[in-house]
Amino acid sequence: MSKVFEKVLVANRGEIAVRIIRALREMGTGSVAVYSEADREALHTRLADEAHHIGPTPASESYLNIGKLIEVAKASGAEAVHPGYGFLAESAPFARAVNEAGLTWIGPHPEAIEAMGSKVESRRIMAKAGVPITPGTEDPVASYKDVLDFASEHGFPVAVKASSGGGGKGFAVALDKTEVEAAFDRASREGEAYFGDGSVYVERYLSGPRHIEIQVFRDKHGNAVHLGERDCSIQRRHQKLVEECPSPALTPEMRDEMGRAAVQAAEAVGYDSAGTCEFLVQDSEFFFLEMNTRVQVEHPVTEEVTGIDIVQTGIRVAAGEPLAFGQDDVAWRGHAIEVRLNAEDPAQGFAPSPGAVTVYEEPGGPGVRVDSSLREPGLVPESYDPLVAKLIVRGSDRKAALAILRRALAEFRIEGIATTASFHRAILDDEKFVAGEYTTGFVAERIDKLTIEPATLGEQADTPQKESREVEVEVNGRLFSVRVFGEAGGSGGENGAVQAPVRRGATERKRASVSEGTVAAPMQGTIVKVLVEAGESVEADQAVCVLEAMKMESEVRSRKAGTVAEVHVGAGQAVGRGEPLVSVE
Structure with a gap:
């Protein structure tokens, strides 16, 4: 295939940045990565042709800094900007700023983003276009x-x-x-x-629906197709955990009907990129939920079953190329399942579990694909999304895919932090999941029946692991990799050998609640709301604050009954792990 851009800036981090960088390399296009302080040694910075520092760890000062991103794009000679998903991927102001800077935005035009970004406005548009809405x-x-x-x-x-x-x-x-x-x-x-x-x-609110989404493409020449469905019904707190293609619940007739509705939705806003229409399906009815104007986290299952590279196709559409396939060319072969490995502890209510990954070994073999932000032990920062890796398997049918998934999960080793792998292993023994008879209520309804392995986060021995190390050196805001041998400064072990990162013990990870009556932050985050006042009586296990960390809200609770002596924080305040929040006497 011909090269469409000489160089593209990837305005994101983690596994999606890695995925885009790899797609660009296959296309013969140069890649420019950006990184914050916390991501200085992240995989996406090492895989890209260039890596540029854009600011401190908080996303608002780095990955969400539109001015800095465009400044780096222009200085690096990039012709286009790919936002991936999340962060600024669905930001019409960012898309406009990219276009106004003379760069190409790899995504839909800003007006489509705005129209579908407002759930109220998108419902109006869909109703007018004849797409069913709740x-x-x-x-x-x-x-x-x-x-x-x-x-x-x-x-x-x-x-x-x-x-x-x-x-x-x-x-x-x-x-x-x-x-x-x-x-x-x-x-x-x-x-x-x-x-x-x-x-x-x-x-x-539908009581027991399936969450089904349809992948669509529409190019700048008016050609539109759908790539079929993904079943995303297994969720916790409305965040997806498992995705399948095709859905165990849909008939080919309903797929065609929903596909036509998704294409209608794209046509209604003059869409010109990759997008996803999400629907709720109950019995034989389906209702439009929303349209995500970007590549989705779960896009790999569609790629595995259709054989169409969604990331590369989106880049070519942004460059003005017509779609290389029509609706009659799209076929679905086999069955693919994706499970998200998040830095969360399912045995503790999916509590965030960021930190140092001390062992990282991916599975392999036929039918196995891993999209990850790691390729070796490394850090999962507290400041960002908890997604560590996506395990995607493909089999000749759903039964074969489940067997491959079971084998791959048994091979996958991630130690040092808790992950959702234990949840995924548990659902493979759940009769409802294995039969494909699940809805969006699956986790709430079945979690108490699942046998989820508790996380084991023991201490790691202090034996030397390497005699050399690769370090990142920043020169004028650009990152270079060099290998250091022998003396490793203050961080080296005996005879200069580099020590593996120390694994946090389980007691350290869970420390955060109370010491002498003080309720402390269980992790770094931002206080969303304070639920008590000084002088107020509280019960044991009563929530006193709502803390947001790794894109998830968690209630922080008092371990004892008593009276609130002092409130140390306020809404909107950033706190560190172990910082006192409320004192209870």
Whole structure:
């Protein structure tokens, strides 16, 4: 295939940056990586042709710094910018800034991003285009009382959603009227915190649906196709954990019907890139949920079954090339399953578990693919998304794919942190999952029936592991790799050998609750809300603060009953691991 760009800046980090860099290399296109202080030695910086420092660890000062990203793109000679997913991938202002700088945005045009970024506006557009939508409000609601009015007409449960939300953020469910005010407050608060938009809308909440998405492409010449479905119903807190292609629940007829609806959605906004239409399916009905105007985390399962490289196709579409295939050329062969290996502990309610990965060994063999942010022991920072790696398997049918998944999970070794691998191993013994008879309620309904292995985070011996090490040297904001032998400065072991990172013990990871009545932060993060005041009585195990870390909110609880003597933090405040939050006497 011909080369479409000489050089592309990848405005992201982690496994998606690695995936894009590899695609660019296959296309003969140069890649430019960017990194924060925490990612100085990350895999994406080592794989790219160039790596440029863009700021300190907080994403707002590095990966979300539009001005700095464009400055690096122009200085490096990049012709285009690929945002990957998350961060700025669905930012119309970033897309416009890229275009105004004379660069090519690898994604849909800004107007499409805006139209589909507002859940309220996208519902209007879809209804006009004839795409089925769930009953809901046409405009944002002003208060929780409006939610009550909607529920009185349509019944409970209801979903309260941030107008600009996505990825499970700004989404809350009220099962009855006692939960409405809290659901409204949470959806609005998360919408403001994550998307800068606190407006919310309400819709009917389906009690036991499948979450099915359709991959679409539309080029700049008006050619549009769909690549079939992905079943993303296995979720926790509305964050996907497992994806399959094809869905165990869909018939070929429903796939065709949903595919046509997804193409209609793309046509309605003049879409011109890779995109994903998400639907809720209950019985024989399906309803439009949202459109993600970017490449999805779970795109590999579609690639494995269709044989179409979604990342490379998106790059070629951005360059103005017509799609190289039509709808009749798309075929689905075999069955693919993706499981997300997050730095989370399923045995502890999927609590974040960032830190040093001391052992990292990927599985191999027929039908196995791993998209990862690591290729050896390294660091999973507290500051970013918990996704460490994606394990994708493909078999001749679902039964074969499950057998390969079981074998691959047994081979995959990640030590030093807890991961969701233990959850994935457990569901392979769950009759509902194995039969493909699951809905979005699977985790809530089945978690207590799963046998999930507890994380074992023992201490690592202090034996030397290497006699040399590769280090990153930054010169004028650009990263270079060099190998150092012998003396390793203050970090070396005996005779200059480099020590493997010390693994945190389980007691250290869980330390955070109380020492002499002080409730402390279990991890680095940001205080979203303080739930108590000085002088207030609290019960044992009562939540006193809501802490956001690794894109997840967690309640921090008091370990004892007593009276709040002092509140040490406020909403919006950044805290470090072990920092006191509330004192209880």
